[in-house]
Amino acid sequence: xxxxxxxxxxxxxxxxxxxxxLVQAHGVSRHAILVAPxxxxxxxxxxxxxxxxxxxxxxxxxxxxxxxxxRIRVSITPGSADDTETLTAAFREFxxxx
Numbered sequence: 001x002x003x004x005x006x007x008x009x010x011x012x013x014x015x016x017x018x019x020x021x022l023v024q025a026h027g028v029s030r031h032a033i034l035v036a037p038x039x040x041x042x043x044x045x046x047x048x049x050x051x052x053x054x055x056x057x058x059x060x061x062x063x064x065x066x067x068x069x070x071r072i073r074v075s076i077t078p079g080s081a082d083d084t085e086t087l088t089a090a091f092r093e094f095x096x097x098x
Contacts, residue, residue, distance in 0.1 A: 005087055007091040007097060009071060009073075009096055014094045015072040015094075018091055018093075018094040022087065025090070026086065028087075034073075034075040037073065
């Protein structure tokens with residue numbers, strides 16, 4: 001068995017994108033992926049993204065209550081050593097930090 005691959009992401013959006021990429025492009029089961037705050041406190045990442053940002057639509061107000069309290073950790077244990085390189089590249093594609 002290989003060691004888990006763990007990367008952290010600055011935004012929830014990036015963490016969610018890497019999960020979708022792992023599932024859709026690499027056939028990884030969602031149940032094999034762990035997504036959690038990198039620290040004790042709940043977080044939406046270090047940087048506002050998605051619905052927390054100002055929008056061009058004036059009917060939508062910017063939010064300032066996102067819990068930006070740290071990075072988001074995404075982990076997976078690959079099935080083989082051959083998968084490790086491919087999956088690590090996927091994490092890096094979405095700005096993950098090892």
